[in-house]
Amino acid sequence: MAIRISLACSLMAAFAAAAVPAMADGAVAAYLAGTCSTCHHPSDKSAAMPALAGRDATELIATLQAYRTGARQDAVMHAVAGSLTDAETAEVAAYFAHQEPAQ
């Protein structure tokens, strides 16, 4: 998994270097994470749309992958998870993992 992500990242970097500079990593992660924030309130403690800030990155990646494969069933999350590449999934997970959990 880690190898695939780093490979994808270096490929992206190689392509980007050839043209107009790509957006900064942080800006991309923040942008992609925006899709999650439409439904996941930063301090929601309910099971319906649980808060994502401060969650373990590995756990978030595993959860998104489970939604993508159908191991976890949810039509909305299947579409969300399916819209992200492995590299993007890792970026989004890292973004939320680095956020302070809301009180």
Place this chain on the structure above:
Amino acid sequence: MTRWTRRRFGAAAGAAALAGIAAPSMAAAAARLVIIGGGPAGATVARYLSRASSKCQVTLVEAEPRYHTCFFSNLYLSGLRSFESLSHGYDALQAKHGVTIVHDKVTAIDATARRISLASGGGLDYDRLVVAPGIAFRWNAIEGLDEAASQAVPHAWRGGAQMQLLRRQLEAMDDGGLFLMSIPPDPIRCPPGPYERVSMVACYFKREKPKSKILVLDSKNSFPKQELFQDAWNRLYPGVVEWLPIDFHGGVKSVDAVARNVAVANETFTYSVANVIPPHSAGTLALEVGLADDKGWCPVDPATLESKLVPGIHVVGDAIVPGEMPKSAFAANSQAKVCAMAIDALLGARDPYEARFFNTCWSFVGIDDAVKVGASYRIVEGKIKAVEKFISKVGESAETRKQGARQAEAWYAAISADAFG
């Protein structure tokens, strides 16, 4: 408001053109980003631009002191949610996110001078402008239905006073009355919304006015989530809802607010309470400043949400031609994030990231009974296209529907915080 040195972007919007601007002077000044319209689209753009990686000064111009959401207002009509719970202010955007809030009405946009004029007399210069004008109604498309008549026959298709008016009328109606609803042709804001309204008014009647009926005069022959809604109407409100497609009635021709009549091709119906939603166009400002095409909607480049008609101005939300996306708060919020990301990229002379869009429309059909439809989207050959679609099914368990209702409520809280801070 602080005035920065006059510096403007080139007329061409591409990143390469922007990259040609001298780097040292770019670093010195914050870009002036002005957003007009404080609904879910405009507020989300403001909030996301406020944390952009580029140096910028974000100003949101909105005439009203508070925003009342149209989404979730059917729950208010049903008595299941308070009016106050649908009301959002702009204090957090200013205090927590550094957005300058200007409560004023925009009277003109000078796209060449890059300046907007305000009703109070002043103006604002901008480097990039985002317009989120929402929708306007095509008054007089139905005889007798002008803006003044909407004080007697509400559209209730914007949050706020119109919603309160319809609620009062429903509360004042005698048991055994007829609630008549007229639904306009596409494109409309919140395509499943009218049918959620039918469901939620039926839900209110079941509790409070069980002898009352609902007549729906539709401008369409089919509608979103039709099977799901009609299943719910038969299951939860048998004999209450009569839905007539346009091929059956021929279209609503006129409204007489004094006689309380609505006329279709060959028949006149007398109502107790009527909710006639007029056909829509993009918001008035978009029409006035040339952002709308001859059909009344705003064409945009979906990768940046920049207008195809006026360079340097971006348009987001219900006013745009959205490809396969519906006009919804979720869609507006999703477009707003693409727009903010693209503006941030353009300011830094970088290529915008590949746009992703998402939408889910939850509809309440009963108490603890919500259904959903939605999709993920990407840009294919210059247009927004659905990638993966999903929809609830008839016959789902009560537990699934209850979970849908909890998800919808959580979404409401989240999108409100996401837009208004």
